[in-house]
Amino acid sequence: MAAELHFDVVSLKETLAHVKASKQHRKMRGKRARPGLLLAKDQGIYMVSTGIDSSTTPALTYARGYSPADANVWERAAAAVGGDDFMHFIDVKDIERALAATKFPTILIQISAGSISIFA
Numbered sequence: 001m002a003a004e005l006h007f008d009v010v011s012l013k014e015t016l017a018h019v020k021a022s023k024q025h026r027k028m029r030g031k032r033a034r035p036g037l038l039l040a041k042d043q044g045i046y047m048v049s050t051g052i053d054s055s056t057t058p059a060l061t062y063a064r065g066y067s068p069a070d071a072n073v074w075e076r077a078a079a080a081v082g083g084d085d086f087m088h089f090i091d092v093k094d095i096e097r098a099l100a101a102t103k104f105p106t107i108l109i110q111i112s113a114g115s116i117s118i119f120a
Contacts, residue, residue: 002112003080005045005063009105015049016095018059022051028089035092039109039116042085043068045077050089064106081111094118 015037019025025033028050037047045066049059066077098107101120108119 002110005066005080005109005111006106007047007061007063007109009099009102009107011061012047012095012107013099015047015059015061016092016099018049018053019051019092022049022053024052025050026052028087037090037092037095038087039090040085040087041077041081044070044073045081047090047095063109088116090116090118 019035019037022035025035026038027033028038034050036050038050039045039047045063046060047063048061051059066073066080070076095107095118098118098120104120110117110119
């Protein structure tokens with residue numbers, strides 16, 4: 001069974017703008033630093049910029065219904081994508097392609113065992 005996560009287009013464009021404006025980016029698991037978004041699950045489910053700047057607040061976009069402000073978020077996130085925390089790198093080009101193609105207020109990310117798919 002696949003989890004369907006909806007991300008607000010306006011907020012995601014702001015997070016992507018942070019990625020593109022950043023001159024430095026975080027490494028992930030020892031790999032070279034590169035511009036992108038990290039799809040993450042811990043205290044919610046969100047996409048966060050790999051960009052590094054002087055802000056103490058990360059540039060991120062929560063999946064609809066999976067923000068820490070939402071009721072029972074940890075339990076619902078665990079039911080949707082499993083109990084373990086994770087981070088998965090998503091290339092800027094993949095997000096840009098989905099944002100350019102969508103005519104809807106959200107893009108859909110579908111997570112199933114072993115795969116992540118992005119739909120406009």
